[in-house]
Amino acid sequence: MSELALYGGEPAVREPLGTATSVSEADVARVADAARRGEISYDASEGLVAELEGAFETRLGQRYALATSSGTAALHSAFFGLGLKRGDEVLAPTYTYLATVMPIVACNATPVLVDAEPDTGNIDLADAERHVTPRTRAMVVTHLSGHPVDMERAVRFARRHGLRLVEDASQAHGAASAGAEVGTRGDVAAFSLQGRKLVAAGEGGMLVTSDTDVYERAVMLGHFAARSEQEVRTPGRVPFAKLGYGLNYRMHPLGAALALGQMERLDRSLELRAATFAAYDAILREIPGLDPAPRQSHVTRHAGYSYQPLYDPAAWGGLPRSVFVGALRAEGVPASVPSSPPLHREPFFTCAETGVETFAVDPDRHLYRAGELPRGEEYVASAWRLPVPAQALPADVLAGFAEAFRKVAAGAEELRKKGAVGT
Template identity: 35%
Template sequence: MKAIQRITLASPVLNGNERKYVLDCIDTGWISANGKYVTQFEEKFADFCGTEHAISCANGTVALHLPLLAYGVGEGDEIIIPTFTYIATANAIKYCGATPVLVDSENDSWNIDPYKIEEKITPKTKGIIVVHIYGHPVNMDPIMEIARKHNLFVIEDAAEAHGAEYKGKVVGSIGDVATFSFFGNKVISTGEGGMITTNNRDLAAKMRLLRGQAMDPNKRYWFNEIGYNYRMTNLQAAVGLGQLENIEWHLEQRRRVATQYIESLSQFNDLFTLQPEMSWAKHTYWMVSILLNDKVKASRDEMMSLLEADGIETRPLFYPMHQMPPYYEENANYPIADQVSSRGFNIPTNATLTNDEIDYICNRLVYHCQNNL
């Protein structure tokens, strides 16, 4: 069986009211940050997460920067994060002049290991950012317990995990604050965009202030502090609202795709393993991820090239922070993150993948692994 055209890793599906709402923005001239779609998108997203507040912003990176600023994080402070994440998590901390302190992954979910956090806490630690990696929720209970014990805030970086659930609770409503990305490859997208959810009214007000250059709400063009222009436009929110109205469909499609992969590939767990779904978790399957077993002699990159030649786009798992120049650690000891990163890659997880395409991907993957023992 041959793929007719390249199967992409991810692409947005804009099959709801997105077009209608965007045209409304254009027809009415409401294309900037003020406009009804911004408000509606925020209200509907807060409902979706079950939080009091949702604050839209320009992307998932500034969505992390804003709560750190609102908490007053600055020079000399330390924030605990998983080493196995996308670099935005660490960069947002650096933007504040603070230091990310890295923790290894747990073996099962590949998320931050809750039992390795406490040893990294110092008098300088102000908070923890957990990351629901590839859409699998973090084991939140032990982390919230540690945070309360040491008086730390918890930010959920849910950039990849819209709709994932931890013990029946949707992510974004478990930590003190949560952040989301709506980049084009995410479960739902606004092109570029971000959202912050919280139940903390004062924090929400502070983040809204900082998002809009910190202009005094009672005195136009008066600024008591330095703020940022981190706003989302009405055009982006129009797309976001259309996407959000259909989020159950998007989530169902991802689960359909992941289920077919799991059913076809689990029997080959001598060759590779899939990121598992823990018993307490509802994975959102932003990206289905494969980890090659040592028995497969081809490197991860060789395997990805073989699949590319078959017309199948893949993507390497993230490099852990401690391996890269901005966050390099000389005597790093993060064996799980190193192992997962060096042997893992994402396979196509589009909402529109057909059964035949998934079959084709599975066949080629198994074929190349068996040919490289």
């Protein structure tokens, strides 16, 4: 076996992976055509935006879809749509992107963080039981890295406790649990259409629901004037529909133009990502001390947003994860580790003073301590990632990846002795 690239050897992957885009020439042509004919803004649900909303409604069998300026805006609209108010508590995963949780605060409600599953990082529904109080009104689940939450179990939990259920499907377009696609089992769901997502508008989001009350409130929050006037029908709201609630969460039509083709190609994209997952699985199974990314039994389809196995230093003789990942990166494999701690370790959740005076932050809310949600901390400390591009990885790149893992495994003793360069 040749010398490790970390110590001066030739990298196993000779050419940089690059960034494969999901944007096709047909997508570019649709955007250009919309710009040429002047479809660069809108007032109601019309044109390309209405077409994209219709695609989500049809695929998910939902009565309503509402395009927004971001996934964060979609989540804010979802929580606002539930009518959350000061004093309400919402169960939320501690390991997720901040946008899953902080819009709860923007609704003047209180997020209550729940520990993570040790294998997927998704919300641990068993741990959620101990956090339910008389103030608990809703729960949000994130389908992390494209691995869906067990939605049959989540729905049973929500019904047992009388909770509204929000799905954050930002990383999981097309994923399915027990045959049901994400975004179809909760009371309301939010998707991100940010540039790295499986359906990308550059920036954008989508709210889906079949609940008229949730939909009308979401429309009034961020789609004032024409759309609110046309679509809000509840008598008590009609007089206020034109003015709405003052925010502009409308998606840019050119973003909708960009996302439409990707929505049409979503199933093909999922097939390509599944092939990459299978290739990674095969590589890792050949390496002692490594296991493929977890996939629970209820998963009908993984969205393939991120390939995220766990690293056990003991299986590598105590080799730190940072050295393992660094050695892979030196070989040309763009491996990485989570860059953010669980939310319960962020100052907003550990300090009484938050610096946010605009919102009605509950002064009696629980402040979290290190080790309080241990599995979330353990997950962040053990997870690592391999990229899953929009297009299939070439055979020579996969062969280079396999060689890189073999080199790192063969050089594990040297890595333990030397560590990173300079040690």
